[in-house]
Amino acid sequence: MANNEKPWWKFGHVWLVISGPAVVVVAGFVTLWLAIRTPDPVIEADYYVRGLEINKTLKAQGKALLPAEKGRNHAATPAEE
Template sequence: MNHHPMEDDRPWYRQFWPWFIISIPATAVVASMFLIKTAVQTADGLVSDDYYKEGLAINQDLSKARFAQAMQLKAQLFLDQDTRELRAKLSGKLKDLPNQLRLQLIHPTIKGRDQDMNLLGIGDGTYTGRLPELDLASWRLSLAPENAEWKLSGRTRFPQSSRATLEP
């Protein structure tokens, strides 16, 4: 009997390489099942339920920004990292400064993490409020008075950054 020293007499299912090759697509199947389960159980919150109505509201937002631009409005936000106190300094040509401002902190991807807060006027165009706990993200900011006559917007990386500028 002629027996080569490199030949292996074991059946295929007892060898390493067939199982290694089979494991590659098997791993892909298991990973895709996990991703499908995660996608079904987790809501993404990116798509608005009433996108048509929101599309029509863009024109109203533009008129608020135009009014703010005509009044040369601008706001500087300052965050005290230790106390989480947020100060807003409003400047521009408004005749009457509002008593209170509404600041919206809009998360870039998850609607459920959006935050609304009121900033109370303490005089001389300065407003103050306490910033809630936030995830580190690139937050979109929107500042408007109670009557929503004008609107300023901007972006910041609260709580990492301690300053932001809001403009029309």
């Protein structure tokens, strides 16, 4: 058996084994940096009331949304004559 006298860093499979965990560590730091740089916005205290008002507004529009539904479902409806 021949004894390889090369140092460990000259073998390609060693770098393949090291690169996996190294990429994960770098990705973790990138994720941490993104989380610190762009924090989540704080919700307003009355978010539930605002949502109810939006729902009332949408319900009041009623049939105003009908053309949008027709446009979305045009492939399922037969052609008008």
